[in-house]
Amino acid sequence: MAKSDLSVLSYDAFTALMCGNLCGAFLFYGEEDYLKGRVMSDLRSSVLTAEGFEIFNHFDISFSASSSLPRESIFASLSDACDASPLMQDRKLIEVHDIIPDKIPQTELDSIVSIAKKVGTDAVFILYCRSNELICDYKLEQSALFRKLADVMRPVRFDLVPTGKLISFIRRQLKAQNVFIEDDAAQTLVDMCASRLLAITSEVSKLISYASVNKNGETYMITDDIVRSVCSESASDELPFALSEAMMRWNLTAVMNALDLSREMKEEPIAVCAKISRVLTDMLTVKAGISSGVTVDDISKAMKMKPFRTGKYVDAVKNVPIEIIERAVSTMYRLDRDLKSTQTDAWVLIDGAVTDIYLPRSLR
Numbered sequence: 001m002a003k004s005d006l007s008v009l010s011y012d013a014f015t016a017l018m019c020g021n022l023c024g025a026f027l028f029y030g031e032e033d034y035l036k037g038r039v040m041s042d043l044r045s046s047v048l049t050a051e052g053f054e055i056f057n058h059f060d061i062s063f064s065a066s067s068s069l070p071r072e073s074i075f076a077s078l079s080d081a082c083d084a085s086p087l088m089q090d091r092k093l094i095e096v097h098d099i100i101p102d103k104i105p106q107t108e109l110d111s112i113v114s115i116a117k118k119v120g121t122d123a124v125f126i127l128y129c130r131s132n133e134l135i136c137d138y139k140l141e142q143s144a145l146f147r148k149l150a151d152v153m154r155p156v157r158f159d160l161v162p163t164g165k166l167i168s169f170i171r172r173q174l175k176a177q178n179v180f181i182e183d184d185a186a187q188t189l190v191d192m193c194a195s196r197l198l199a200i201t202s203e204v205s206k207l208i209s210y211a212s213v214n215k216n217g218e219t220y221m222i223t224d225d226i227v228r229s230v231c232s233e234s235a236s237d238e239l240p241f242a243l244s245e246a247m248m249r250w251n252l253t254a255v256m257n258a259l260d261l262s263r264e265m266k267e268e269p270i271a272v273c274a275k276i277s278r279v280l281t282d283m284l285t286v287k288a289g290i291s292s293g294v295t296v297d298d299i300s301k302a303m304k305m306k307p308f309r310t311g312k313y314v315d316a317v318k319n320v321p322i323e324i325i326e327r328a329v330s331t332m333y334r335l336d337r338d339l340k341s342t343q344t345d346a347w348v349l350i351d352g353a354v355t356d357i358y359l360p361r362s363l364r
Contacts, residue, residue: 009156025116025125029134030158034197050088057092064098094125116152179211181222199234248316252358269346277332286313328357
């Protein structure tokens with residue numbers, strides 16, 4: 001295979017390519033695992049056209065630690081799959097699963113790169129990385145690892161779906177069962193599921209079951225209180241729902257408890273800092289707007305934010321002096337600088353900054 005274009009394909013761009021005679025090697029990565037799985041299913045349907053010949057044309061290679069095969073045998077099977085010719089159809093499909101590119105030995109990474117180089121026009125090769133197998137953070141696409149993979153396979157990034165589309169998806173799934181959901185309840189569900197479709201589909205199923213037991217008539221309305229009592233919060237690389245809620249209540253104990261969860265989930269401290277900073281910056285923008293007499297609708301339009309979410313920010317800052325929020329943003333700026341320039345334990349720095357922001361004045 002010739003050296004690939006290093007530009008990254010989106011989900012929409014890749015699905016458009018699937019309409020043609022798709023071939024070559026591709027790297028699937030990104031935060032949205034549900035869409036990856038759906039695209040993989042569609043690929044199997046479009047490539048494996050010769051019914052009954054799947055054993056000759058479909059190669060599903062797993063590097064799972066639970067495999068009874070030695071690594072040498074798995075690599076031999078992968079190499080053989082690339083050398084095989086498709087039978088009774090034009091292309092073969094090769095899937096590579098259960099591998100963490102930045103955790104495997106360099107020799108194994110080199111072998112995968114070497115094998116991917118051999119992929120020709122008679123094959124579709126997919127290196128399938130779940131969100132926790134290749135962390136899609138701010139520095140991934142500038143890393144030497146990513147460049148090495150992208151030199152031989154086209155990167156396809158599966159980003160989280162925009163909130164508006166997620167809410168529409170939730171409404172469609174519920175409406176099919178004569179169940180409806182209030183605007184603020186739908187937004188809360190998206191937040192609790194960290195905008196991830198896999199978690200949303202699971203929680204929607206819970207809501208449908210709950211509605212089927214409790215509804216008396218033909219339809220049922222899901223409220224915000226029902227979502228909070230029935231649904232579970234998802235762990236996520238995004239700002240956890242519990243942390244954002246605690247921040248908006250200006251509750252130090254709740255914020256520290258939520259940070260403890262982030263630490264247990266081994267989130268990257270600098271990413272946590274960036275996400276906290278974003279919420280505080282949005283708070284400052286909303287506070288400045290309402291202090292200047294700007295309407296909530298105009299603030300929503302200017303910030304490209306749903307009115308429900310803007311309303312939550314308004315409630316969070318209406319009784320907080322703007323100087324307090326400005327000071328919080330400045331504190332996070334200094335935290336970001338210190339995280340990047342000192343050797344002090346990152347979580348100690350974060351705990352200190354958050355305590356400085358949220359500690360009540362009477363205890364300072």
